[in-house]
Amino acid sequence: MKELEEITVLRASKEGITNLADAVVTEMPLTIILNDEEIVTLLCTPLKLDYLALGFLKSEGLINDKGDVKKVEVDQEDGIVRVETKDNTSSLVEKLYGKRTITSGCGKGTIFYNVIDSLQCNKIELELEIEVDMVLKLVRELQQRAELFQETGGSHSSALCTPKETLIFNEDIGRHNAVDKIVGETIMKDLKLNDKLLVTSGRVSSEILLKTAKLGLSILISRAAPTSLTVNMADELGITLIGFARGRRMNIYTHDWRVKR
Amino acid sequence: MKELEEITVLRASKEGITNLADAVVTEMPLTIILNDEEIVTLLCTPLKLDYLALGFLKSEGLINDKGDVKKVEVDQEDGIVRVETKDNTSSLVEKLYGKRTITSGCGKGTIFYNVIDSLQCNKIELELEIEVDMVLKLVRELQQRAELFQETGGSHSSALCTPKETLIFNEDIGRHNAVDKIVGETIMKDLKLNDKLLVTSGRVSSEILLKTAKLGLSILISRAAPTSLTVNMADELGITLIGFARGRRMNIYTHDWRVKR
Numbered sequence: 001m002k003e004l005e006e007i008t009v010l011r012a013s014k015e016g017i018t019n020l021a022d023a024v025v026t027e028m029p030l031t032i033i034l035n036d037e038e039i040v041t042l043l044c045t046p047l048k049l050d051y052l053a054l055g056f057l058k059s060e061g062l063i064n065d066k067g068d069v070k071k072v073e074v075d076q077e078d079g080i081v082r083v084e085t086k087d088n089t090s091s092l093v094e095k096l097y098g099k100r101t102i103t104s105g106c107g108k109g110t111i112f113y114n115v116i117d118s119l120q121c122n123k124i125e126l127e128l129e130i131e132v133d134m135v136l137k138l139v140r141e142l143q144q145r146a147e148l149f150q151e152t153g154g155s156h157s158s159a160l161c162t163p164k165e166t167l168i169f170n171e172d173i174g175r176h177n178a179v180d181k182i183v184g185e186t187i188m189k190d191l192k193l194n195d196k197l198l199v200t201s202g203r204v205s206s207e208i209l210l211k212t213a214k215l216g217l218s219i220l221i222s223r224a225a226p227t228s229l230t231v232n233m234a235d236e237l238g239i240t241l242i243g244f245a246r247g248r249r250m251n252i253y254t255h256d257w258r259v260k261r
Numbered sequence: 262m263k264e265l266e267e268i269t270v271l272r273a274s275k276e277g278i279t280n281l282a283d284a285v286v287t288e289m290p291l292t293i294i295l296n297d298e299e300i301v302t303l304l305c306t307p308l309k310l311d312y313l314a315l316g317f318l319k320s321e322g323l324i325n326d327k328g329d330v331k332k333v334e335v336d337q338e339d340g341i342v343r344v345e346t347k348d349n350t351s352s353l354v355e356k357l358y359g360k361r362t363i364t365s366g367c368g369k370g371t372i373f374y375n376v377i378d379s380l381q382c383n384k385i386e387l388e389l390e391i392e393v394d395m396v397l398k399l400v401r402e403l404q405q406r407a408e409l410f411q412e413t414g415g416s417h418s419s420a421l422c423t424p425k426e427t428l429i430f431n432e433d434i435g436r437h438n439a440v441d442k443i444v445g446e447t448i449m450k451d452l453k454l455n456d457k458l459l460v461t462s463g464r465v466s467s468e469i470l471l472k473t474a475k476l477g478l479s480i481l482i483s484r485a486a487p488t489s490l491t492v493n494m495a496d497e498l499g500i501t502l503i504g505f506a507r508g509r510r511m512n513i514y515t516h517d518w519r520v521k522r
Contacts, residue, residue, distance in 0.1 A: 005489040010513040010520075012393050017522055022512065027467055027488035043467060043490070132273050153505065154464055154486030173466060173488055203415055205434060206288055206304060225415030227288035227434055228266040229304070244414065251283065252271040259271075261278055 001028060001046045001076060003171075004152050025154035027173050032056060033082045045148070045155060045172045048181050050074050052172070053081035055184030059211050063087070066190045124238040126194055126218040130163040131260045132250070135221055138199050139245045141166045142223070146201065158182045158200040160191070163219075167196070175202035179211050186215065193217060204230045204243060213237050219258055221245050226253060262289060262307045262337060264432075265413050286415035288434050293317060294343045306409070306416060306433045309442050311335050313433070314342035316445030320472050324348070327451045385499040387455055387479035391424040392521045393511070396482055399460050400506045402427045403484070407462065419443045419461040421452070424480075428457070436463035440472050447476065454478060465491045465504060474498050480519055482506050487514060 004023045011020040031041045032053045039062075044052055050072045057063045063085060071084040138161050146157040148171045158178040159169045168189075170181035179200060186193060197219035198212050204226040210233070212220045220234070221242045231253045234241035240255040252259055265284045272281040292302045293314045300323075305313055311333045318324045324346060332345040399422050407418040409432040419439040420430045429450075431442035440461060447454060458480035459473050465487040471494070473481045480501045487495075487504045492514045495502035501516040513520055 005492075007489075007492065007514070010517050011510060012396075012513055012517075012520060013510040014394060014397075017393075017513070017517075017520075020512070024487055024489045024492055024514075027490035132275060132278075135273075136275075152486055154488055173464070203434070225413055226285055227415055228268075228285045229288035231266075231268065231285055249272060249274040251281070252273055252278070253268070253285075256271050256273075256278070259273060259278075 002026060003045050003047050003148055023151045025148060025152040025173050028079055030079050030081060033080060034062065035084055036082075042174075042177065044174060044177045046076060047148075047172065048170060048185070049076060049081050051170065051181040051184030051188060052177055053083055053184065054187050055180030055182065057083060058183050058187055059180055059214065061214075063187070066187050069187070072188075123236075124213070124216060124218045126216075128163065128195060128197065128218050129258050129260050130197065130219060134163055135242060135245055135250055135259070136248065138166060139221065139223055139250075142169070142199050142201060145169045146171060149201070156200070156202045158198065158202075160186060160196050161199055162195060163197065166199075167191075175200070175205075175208065176211075178202070179208055183211060183215060197221065203227070204241070206230050206233055209233055209237075209239065209241070213239060218255075221250075263287060264306050264308050264409055284412045286409060286413040286434050289340055291340045291342060294341060295323065296345055297343075303435075303438065305435060305438045307337060308409075308433065309431060309446070310337060310342050312431065312442040312445030312449060313438055314344055314445065315448050316441030316443065318344060319444050319448055320441055320468075320475065322475075324448070327448050330448070333449075384497075385474070385477060385479045387477075389424065389456060389458065389479050390519050390521050391458065391480060395424055396503060396506055396511055396520070397509065399427060400482065400484055400511075403430070403460050403462060406430045407432060410462070417461070417463045419459065419463075421447060421457050422460055423456060424458065427460075428452075436461070436466075436469065437472075439463070440469055444472060444476060458482065464488070465502070467491050467494055470494055470498075470500065470502070474500060479516075482511075 003026050006023050009020050009022045010017050027043050028046050029041050030044050032039045068085045070086050073082040142159050148155045155171045156175045156178040157171045159166045160182050168185050172178040198217050199221045201223050203224040204222045206229040209230045219240045226243045234254040240258040241253040242250050244251045264287050270281050270283045271278050288304050289307050290302050291305050293300045329346050331347050334343040403420050409416045416432045417436045417439040418432045420427045421443050429446050433439040459478050460482045462484050464485040465483045467490040470491045482503045495515040501519040502514040503511050505512045
């Protein structure tokens, strides 16, 4: 299955209607099976489904690192990723089911337990620094790499970077999936994260911030807007939150001491 | 609680850093309690929480119309909406719990059961028609009314319209919530829907389309992109899907016979 579908649309304007060759981003259901237990079905873009599955499980608190993962099998045709862990199934699933009551159907992903978890997160005090020019450069790189968005206008992108360069990049129809794919890739590649930061195209709601916090990243950069809860939690968690990073300027909401003047 | 928070941010550019008065959209947790049973906690914007709760329950298939609703109590301070129905609790909750297994934590709301449900939806064959100029006018009105977005850049908006004018309008941090608020308002006001259409600011993933289909609306207009699954389902369900409706032009993806040349 391709990440986009070529279609013909009618382009309509006051001048009339004409046929137009166009492309739409592919949306497919992906079922994640953890130790033979069906955990969830996401709707996503068929790119790096193994990363998405591991990132989702990490963000849900069901796995911690590569050491927990015994096996990952992707069946792209049937839309299934099977993950085997060394950990105990029932305890994992209980953890998830325990969370469901307050997180299911939040309309923007599995959020709320994260808001609670955040109180247990350690405040991040990393000395990582980034220059204003570099923030703008990394956001430019995010846009340049976002080929699926350029073709369809229907996807979000996220990247894991150092203060100097982009390391890994992912796209998906969902803001959350694009970040979870980064989370999963960091796990698969067992990356050291205390000198890394996250750049994302989408609005920063609290659960995006908390995915960042769970990775222990100290800087989160977005082209778009944060919410009030995100700003308050970033302040509390010690994370440098940068929004509306576009063109030549940006807004720094919290812990600006990491941004070099 | 206000729908936005006034804050001070640092505006940084290559020229330096200055203080700036700014506003961020409010994100708050809202717990929906149905017949004394806690159903879900959403993260949302504190506007029209009663509509959001009823719209969520309708989209989940837990209520059908105003006739099902006995009482709605909003406790904005504590972030709770209590809904009482005339229907039987346990059966309702079973329905939801039955769905959770495949829908929880989908990263973009409770989606997948909708994809399955769609096969049970009746094909929509309404004769409703709209002129190209009116599509563009309704989208302009959506932008003009989106004051929260104009102030914060962090919200989505949706409107229920006739082919001539905007009837109701809602904003929220979430694409799904903004649509669910419309769904809830149509229920509370017991609106006749077969001559109405939905206009939304956000990307149209399959579950947004299916919220539309569940209302029996025959035309869905978005300023943004649809996904492949959305286009395929709109075709199957008989819905006229219009995307990228901006400025002077739009793309018509399906059932263009409802758009007057």
